[in-house]
Amino acid sequence: EKPHNTFRIVVLGDSYTFGQGVKKDETFSKKLEELLNSYGGQIRFEVVNLGFCGLNTVGEVEMLAERGINPETWLPDERYTGLAYNPDLIILEYTLNDASTSGRSTEQIKQFDDKWRTGDVMLRVNYAPYRLPIPDPIDKLLTKKSRAYLFFMDRYNKFKAMLGLVEDNPNGIIDRYKDGSREWGGSKWALKQIASLSRQNGIPALLMVWPMHIKLSDDYPFKGVHNKIITTGNSLGFYTLDLFPVFKGKDS
Numbered sequence: 097e098k099p100h101n102t103f104r105i106v107v108l109g110d111s112y113t114f115g116q117g118v119k120k121d122e123t124f125s126k127k128l129e130e131l132l133n134s135y136g137g138q139i140r141f142e143v144v145n146l147g148f149c150g151l152n153t154v155g156e157v158e159m160l161a162e163r164g165i166n167p168e169t170w171l172p173d174e175r176y177t178g179l180a181y182n183p184d185l186i187i188l189e190y191t192l193n194d195a196s197t198s199g200r201s202t203e204q205i206k207q208f209d210d211k212w213r214t215g216d217v218m219l220r221v222n223y224a225p226y227r228l229p230i231p232d233p234i235d236k237l238l239t240k241k242s243r244a245y246l247f248f249m250d251r252y253n254k255f256k257a258m259l260g261l262v263e264d265n266p267n268g269i270i271d272r273y274k275d276g277s278r279e280w281g282g283s284k285w286a287l288k289q290i291a292s293l294s295r296q297n298g299i300p301a302l303l304m305v306w307p308m309h310i311k312l313s314d315d316y317p318f319k320g321v322h323n324k325i326i327t328t329g330n331s332l333g334f335y336t337l338d339l340f341p342v343f344k345g346k347d348s
Contacts, residue, residue: 098182104142106178108156109189112306113147144181152196153286161293186301192308192321195272195279221249225261273321291332303329307340
């Protein structure tokens with residue numbers, strides 16, 4: 097039940113929205129809620145974070161309208177869809193790898209979260225190109241247990257980037273957005289579904305494009321991809337926000 101004089105925002109997204117690696121009160125959803133309420137006034141703002149690791153745009157359609165996640169059990173539950181929260185605004189956080197044919201469904205979220213908590217799944221810091229020849233079990237142990245190792249690998253990866261050795265098209269991101277690709281086709285279908293649900297329910301929707309953290313400068317290799325997503329969003333009736341100008345010049 098939404099309290100009186102409350103403006104509720106539902107945020108859909110992947111690990112960037114979920115806040116992988118940061119505390120709950122440090123997620124951008126929580127920061128947005130705090131910022132909006134800091135202005136005072138009679139309206140209270142609530143920002144509901146429905147981001148989960150591994151969701152792509154197709155999975156976010158499911159999260160919005162079909163099966164959400166029960167916050168107590170982390171299991172799929174039709175009572176917790178984005179629309180069930182009766183939002184006044186939908187924010188769709190879009191990361192460039194959201195154009196994917198291998199996104200996670202709501203049924204897989206708890207299983208993934210359990211593995212993340214036990215350390216069976218983790219972000220790896222020793223990666224190609226020029227991956228250091230450390231046996232995988234040792235690399236995994238150091239990644240999980242050693243802050244010194246994380247500090248060293250952070251400096252090593254930045255050194256690779258400084259020398260221009262970091263791939264400008266990781267995981268074939270640019271190729272995913274070619275006309276006719278399965279990845280972009282699936283993502284466009286999902287954007288159309290979210291835009292349609294937005295119109296049917298009289299809820300405005302904002303499409304927010306998050307940049308890849310690679311060469312956040314005039315040499316950023318994904319400007320064309322951003323333009324394509326923003327243009328598509330505008331044509332479907334989304335409000336759109338490209339965050340690249342905000343991140344430009346930052347330490348990637």
